[in-house]
Every structure is written in C-alpha cells, then in structure tokens.
Amino acid sequence: MTDLLPVFDAHRRLLFGVAYRMLGSVADAEDTVQDAWLRWSAADRGDVADPRAWLVRTTTRLALDRLTSARARRETYVGPWLPEPLLTDTAGDPADDAVLGEQVSLALLVVLESLSPAERAVFVLREVFALPVVEVAGVLGRSEAAVRQLAHRAREHVAARRPRSVAGxxxxxxxxxxxxxxxxxxxxxxxxxxxxxxxxxxxxxxxxxxxxxxxxxxxxxxxxxxxxxxxxxxxxxxxxxxxxxxxxxxxxxxxxxxxxxxxxxxxxxxxxxxxxxxxxxxxxxxxxxxxxxxx
The missing domain is CATH 3.10.450.50 (Nuclear Transport Factor 2; Chain: A,)
Structure with a gap:
C-alpha cells in the first residue's frame, strides 16, 4: 500500500481539476477523486503501463457517472443552479496554478453545463488539459474520429455562449x-x-x-x-x-x-x-x- 499513495498523490491535483470541471462541484469532485483512489488501490497494477492515463481515464468515467445523476437532481433545484465556487489563491504553487487557475471560471463552468456529458468530457480533456485525441478516445471508449467531432461541437458551443471579450x-x-x-x-x-x-x-x-x-x-x-x-x-x-x-x-x-x-x-x-x-x-x-x- 505504501508505494501506491505517492503515485496517486503525484496526480491528485490533476484528477481534482478534471473532476471539478466535469461536475462543477467541489464536494462531488473530491468524492470522485476518493473513488478513483479506491479503484487504484484495488487495481492489478501489473497491467497499468501509464498510471497517469489510467487515473485520468478512471476519474473521467467516475465523473461521467456522477454527472448523469447530478443532472437529474438539478431539474428540481430551487432557482438558478450555479457551480460551486473555489478559492484558487494557491500560495504561489505553480502546480496548483496550472490545474486550478486556468479555464476554471464560474462563467465557463456555467457554459459547460449546457454541453452533453460526452462533449463536456472531451472539452475538458482536450481544450483544458490538452490530452491527445488518441488518449481521449481511450478514456471515452470512442473512435478518434468521434472524439474530433465531439471536440468541434463543444468548441463551437462554448465559443458561442462564452462571455464576450474578457478583461485582462x-x-x-x-x-x-x-x-x-x-x-x-x-x-x-x-x-x-x-x-x-x-x-x-x-x-x-x-x-x-x-x-x-x-x-x-x-x-x-x-x-x-x-x-x-x-x-x-x-x-x-x-x-x-x-x-x-x-x-x-x-x-x-x-x-x-x-x-x-x-x-x-x-x-x-x-x-x-x-x-x-x-x-x-x-x-x-x-x-x-x-x-x-x-x-
């Protein structure tokens, strides 16, 4: 068990960043990362060639499962639903800045709510974290052509609904x-x-x-x-x-x-x-x- 935690912790910020953008919820993102840890600690790591890719794939799939149930709950939500805010003053830690400070504004998360779950996953993995198409295809279990199509639709959708010219x-x-x-x-x-x-x-x-x-x-x-x-x-x-x-x-x-x-x-x-x-x-x-x- 002792050798599992350092590997997982090395990617914890990344996993939280993926889950938070997928779900718009701090608590759900933290729960998703915890579920990913449980999967990682129980996995046969002899078959894991790339721990980072395995963990991102697992976290994204867990987040997709949560997103489906979360959307059902939001249909009965009282008043406007907004993502959970997150303080991103990371005390100058470049790793935290990279994962939490880029493309994580509440305004963008509101726009991501209007994407389909698959489009949201592709946008987060491709546009925010710049994962290769082949890797995203493996995460979602879809062809590379399908991922490119989803990415194109998501980019157009976000561009059309994103707030106008953002100030410096x-x-x-x-x-x-x-x-x-x-x-x-x-x-x-x-x-x-x-x-x-x-x-x-x-x-x-x-x-x-x-x-x-x-x-x-x-x-x-x-x-x-x-x-x-x-x-x-x-x-x-x-x-x-x-x-x-x-x-x-x-x-x-x-x-x-x-x-x-x-x-x-x-x-x-x-x-x-x-x-x-x-x-x-x-x-x-x-x-x-x-x-x-x-x-």
Whole structure:
C-alpha cells in the first residue's frame, strides 16, 4: 500500500481539476477523486503501463457517472443552479496554478453545463488539459474520429455562449475593487457606475437562503438588489467581505462568524461588470476555505 499513495498523490491535483470541471462541484469532485483512489488501490497494477492515463481515464468515467445523476437532481433545484465556487489563491504553487487557475471560471463552468456529458468530457480533456485525441478516445471508449467531432461541437458551443471579450487580469482586479467598495458602502450610484447597462445577475440560494429565483437584468435592478443584500448582510455577526481569487479570477468572498457566507464572480469587459454570479447556498461554499495553506 505504501508505494501506491505517492503515485496517486503525484496526480491528485490533476484528477481534482478534471473532476471539478466535469461536475462543477467541489464536494462531488473530491468524492470522485476518493473513488478513483479506491479503484487504484484495488487495481492489478501489473497491467497499468501509464498510471497517469489510467487515473485520468478512471476519474473521467467516475465523473461521467456522477454527472448523469447530478443532472437529474438539478431539474428540481430551487432557482438558478450555479457551480460551486473555489478559492484558487494557491500560495504561489505553480502546480496548483496550472490545474486550478486556468479555464476554471464560474462563467465557463456555467457554459459547460449546457454541453452533453460526452462533449463536456472531451472539452475538458482536450481544450483544458490538452490530452491527445488518441488518449481521449481511450478514456471515452470512442473512435478518434468521434472524439474530433465531439471536440468541434463543444468548441463551437462554448465559443458561442462564452462571455464576450474578457478583461485582462489587472483591469479585472481594478473593476472588482470598485465593485467591492460600492457593495461595502451599499452605494447604488457607485454600483451603477461599475455595472454595464445590460448587466445580468444570477443568485444561487438553492432554497437554503434568501435569493432571487430568476435572473435579474439591467444595471438599475442589479444595483438595487446588491445594495439591499449588502444592507441585510451587514447585520450578520462578524461579516467580512473581501477581494479574493474565485475560480482563477479576482472576485468577492465573504465570511461570518458562522463560516463562509457568499462568493461572487464577475464578468468584466470594457471596464464594466457585465455579469454577476452570486453563490449563497451554504452547501456550495465549502470551496471558500483555502485549499492550500502557506507553510
């Protein structure tokens, strides 16, 4: 058993990255990686020529199984369903940055939700992790031609639905800082100055906490909603609203004395906020605890 864990741990970040993008859930991704470990510890490794390929194949198939049941549950979900946010401040670890910080934004994960399970798997493995077509074909048990077709459809679908021109990191951070200051002050005028006229806000409370059950469209409505939420949240004991790296981009996260409270991810273009994704469901905020603690 002692020789199994180092091999598995060498690929653990990669496996989590695959499972998280496949499922949009921190908890489900962690469970999937644990299931992959159980399969690995019980496998006849004499037949495993490439442990990395074996583990990625196993994790992807386990994630596909979970995705099928998860989609059925989401049909009865209360209000908009958003992926679970994840703090990606990885304390400068290049390995974590590569697995968690690239192409993991909440906005992209929302788009991936509209792909078929097979298209999502191909997009994640090919476009995010750059696995060869032959390897992806082996993972899915499909021909290389079928994988290329799935990849083409997935790329076109994502390109058509992805948020428009994304701001550079510095611009994104500056706009997020202005947005955070306006939220902290409950300042409707300052929020209006930070929001694009056609801004859209989605809130995910999952029936567990107060949230809008439909998208809110238009800068004025979005600003007034956020100001009202800020006013209500100010009474929460120990509320701390901070700038944080949420899913690879500057965003906003908040904690109270009771634990994680909210995560906000912003879509920024042309110096303004076009999209606000707000996760309030407490069941989805486990990823607001830093995954890597500096030594």
């Amino acid at each position: 990191r510095q611009e994104h951070r500056e706009v997020t800082e202005r947005f955070l200051a306006a939220c902290l002050g409950g300042d409707v005028d300052a929020l209006l100055a930070a929001l694009a006229p056609d801004a859209v806000l989605l809130t995910d409370g999952g029936g567990r906490t107060k949230a809008a059950l439909r998208p809110i469209a238009g800068a004025d409505k979005v600003a007034r909603f956020l100001a009202a939420v800020a006013g209500e949240g100010a009474s929460s004991p120990g509320l701390r609203l901070e700038l944080a790296e949420v899913n690879g981009l500057p965003g906003v996260a908040a904690w109270t004395d009771a634990g994680p409270f909210v995560a906000m991810s912003l879509g920024v273009a042309d110096g303004l906020v076009h999209q606000v994704l707000v996760v309030l469901n407490p069941d989805k905020l486990t990823g607001l605890r830093p995954r890597v603690t500096p030594a």
